[in-house]
Amino acid sequence: MHKYTIKVPSSTSNIGPGFDVLGLGLKLFLTVHVTVHDDERPTTIEYTDKTPKGSVSLDLEENLITKTALYLARSYGTTLPNGLELVVDNDIPLGRGLGSSGTAIVAGVMLANVACGLNLPKERLLDYCIMVEGHPDNVAASLLGGFVGSYLNEKATSLPKMKWGAENTIKQENIPYKTSACIKMKWSKAVKVVVVIPKFELATSLARSVLPQQYSRSDVVFNLQRVTVLTHALGEDVPNPEVIHEAMQDRIHQYYRRKLIPGLPEILALKPGFMDGFIGACMSGAGPTVLILATENFEAIGKKIQEIFMNTKDENGKGIDSFVKVLDVFEDGAVVINEDN
Known part of the structure; x- marks a missing residue:
């Protein structure tokens, strides 16, 4: 048995005129505590009491963290292994404009990357985040941190149609590389x-x-x-x-x-x-x-x-x-x- 933790910062976006362009990673976190058991017990996900019961699905094919992880894993011809026990401790309020869905998506690609041994760089993980989210501002800020400006490349206008679950037959080679460009900018320590x-x-x-x-x-x-x-x-x-x-x-x-x-x-x-x-x-x-x-x-x-x-x-x-x-x-x-x- 071994354990690791995935920690993803919340984000804000737009910051006034930067609609769908600017993002900012913030010190408010979604944390996934992962225990990898040595047996073949089914993988499960649960939440601490910070998340109201019933507000988030615990079905691996419906929960945004795990279904994103499965989406990435399946595109590489694999799936999440058995024996994972996932406990989510989320300080980010849902549906309030602090990137709660983006953090879940980032947590999902990070989970698949580690659990399935994919060893993908963040640049490639961002492509998958954009496939799910549709725009890079929040997911880029959560994945990369800091004050981020981004745009979608023209190839992103013709991304393959996304499907969840068993209908996801897309292969990783069909997902374009570098669907966006992101740059981290300086943020004043005084602000x-x-x-x-x-x-x-x-x-x-x-x-x-x-x-x-x-x-x-x-x-x-x-x-x-x-x-x-x-x-x-x-x-x-x-x-x-x-x-x-x-x-x-x-x-x-x-x-x-x-x-x-x-x-x-x-x-x-x-x-x-x-x-x-x-x-x-x-x-x-x-x-x-x-x-x-x-x-x-x-x-x-x-x-x-x-x-x-x-x-x-x-x-x-x-x-x-x-x-x-x-x-x-x-x-x-x-x-x-x-x-x-």
């Missing part, structure tokens, strides 16, 4: 992330459904200008709040999604000077979590954002309850740790 997480879920599919199919040239140029400045401004040792705040403005997705999150318009309207240390605010991914960039007064800023949520009434006339986490950027990405003594 922390404050996430304010409303106590309701927002499906990414719904958040995407409200976006238009076409945009004006002026709106596209507006975002291009700002994302170019933002990627450099966030790496400065002494960040400029005014520059970063303006560079976090967006006309591609947040305007259209604001009606899905009560209180979001008021939060996005906040400017430097609102509180000492406040730099800017944006949706985290597709929401409903709000991401705040700050250099000081982290807890106090988070509390003020909570008050805005609570003072905004939902369709039932109730305030929006939420909780706060102050997070550092995690630069290392997904790791496998040998737990044998």
